[in-house]
Amino acid sequence: MKKIPYCDFGNKKKRKVNNKSKFYKHKGNFTWQGVKTERYKTEDGNWAGIIRKVLIGRHNESTKFHLRYFEILPGGYSSLEKHKHEHVVVGIRGKGEVLCGEKSYELNFLDTFYIAPDTPHQLSNPFREPFGFLCIVNAKRDKPEILIRGN
Amino acid sequence: MKKIPYCDFGNKKKRKVNNKSKFYKHKGNFTWQGVKTERYKTEDGNWAGIIRKVLIGRHNESTKFHLRYFEILPGGYSSLEKHKHEHVVVGIRGKGEVLCGEKSYELNFLDTFYIAPDTPHQLSNPFREPFGFLCIVNAKRDKPEILIRGN
Numbered sequence: 001m002k003k004i005p006y007c008d009f010g011n012k013k014k015r016k017v018n019n020k021s022k023f024y025k026h027k028g029n030f031t032w033q034g035v036k037t038e039r040y041k042t043e044d045g046n047w048a049g050i051i052r053k054v055l056i057g058r059h060n061e062s063t064k065f066h067l068r069y070f071e072i073l074p075g076g077y078s079s080l081e082k083h084k085h086e087h088v089v090v091g092i093r094g095k096g097e098v099l100c101g102e103k104s105y106e107l108n109f110l111d112t113f114y115i116a117p118d119t120p121h122q123l124s125n126p127f128r129e130p131f132g133f134l135c136i137v138n139a140k141r142d143k144p145e146i147l148i149r150g151n
Numbered sequence: 152m153k154k155i156p157y158c159d160f161g162n163k164k165k166r167k168v169n170n171k172s173k174f175y176k177h178k179g180n181f182t183w184q185g186v187k188t189e190r191y192k193t194e195d196g197n198w199a200g201i202i203r204k205v206l207i208g209r210h211n212e213s214t215k216f217h218l219r220y221f222e223i224l225p226g227g228y229s230s231l232e233k234h235k236h237e238h239v240v241v242g243i244r245g246k247g248e249v250l251c252g253e254k255s256y257e258l259n260f261l262d263t264f265y266i267a268p269d270t271p272h273q274l275s276n277p278f279r280e281p282f283g284f285l286c287i288v289n290a291k292r293d294k295p296e297i298l299i300r301g302n
Binding site: 020086090138 | 170171172173174175176177181183206207210212213214215216218237239241242243249251252256259260261262263264265266267268270285287289290291
């Protein structure tokens with residue numbers, strides 16, 4: 001197991017809260033007006049074929065949570081990792097697989113997964129179409145611990 | 152303006168956190184295995200034709216947020232209200248209207264709205280099909296203040 005830097009943890013400065021209401025229009029094809037496409041993580045390794053779009057959490061909103069959209073290309077996968085914070089995952093595009101603890105589940109449209117703290121987990125796309133899901137997390141959260149398969 | 156009891160605030164007892172991972176399978180037609188359909192609010196008045204399904208928040212999860220699905224029938228509407236907590240709304244079924252401050256917006260599939268604190272708001276369905284949306288809120292939040300139109 002090794003710890004890697006995680007892109008959401010780079011800036012420890014307290015920024016001024018930006019509390020204007022905002023409408024992020026879905027432009028189609030799982031893109032939103034005013035929302036950038038980002039790398040899944042800042043460092044390579046243990047993941048492939050994922051992008052991240054932060055819907056809520058990049059504009060200094062006062063919410064205690066962030067809302068992100070992730071998309072995994074066919075053959076792609078997220079890091080196998082664990083952390084103290086929870087994940088809530090909601091499938092919205094195609095289908096994919098969720099490894100949670102020892103078990104794997106197929107995640108389809110609107111299937112909702114609560115991944116409890118300290119549970120090793122990984123999302124992957126063994127299918128032919130892109131797999132997209134919303135992922136909600138606490139705004140303040142610990143860094144993931146990257147796990148090596150078989151540990 | 153009058154304050155009414157709000158169903159999420161009924162139980163002030165601290166319950167033991169239940170941190171098992173859980174999979175809420177979408178059974179189709181915007182219903183989920185293990186998720187009940189509830190009244191929108193415990194008291195009548197100032198709303199019509201809405202139901203609530205709490206996806207995350209009824210099982211003593213440790214998240215700092217709750218995830219709910221609301222569905223408004225044609226002609227229905229939520230309370231016109233404001234509160235200190237934020238709403239994040241994501242359209243997932245049909246389309247509807249969001250009144251936020253002085254402006255109205257049409258909310259379609261995956262359109263995402265950040266409703267800032269203390270902003271009067273109301274969701275409604277002037278269309279012919281059911282309007283369903285995810286709504287994410289902080290787990291700890293203040294009671295809404297119900298507003299009378301024209302105030």
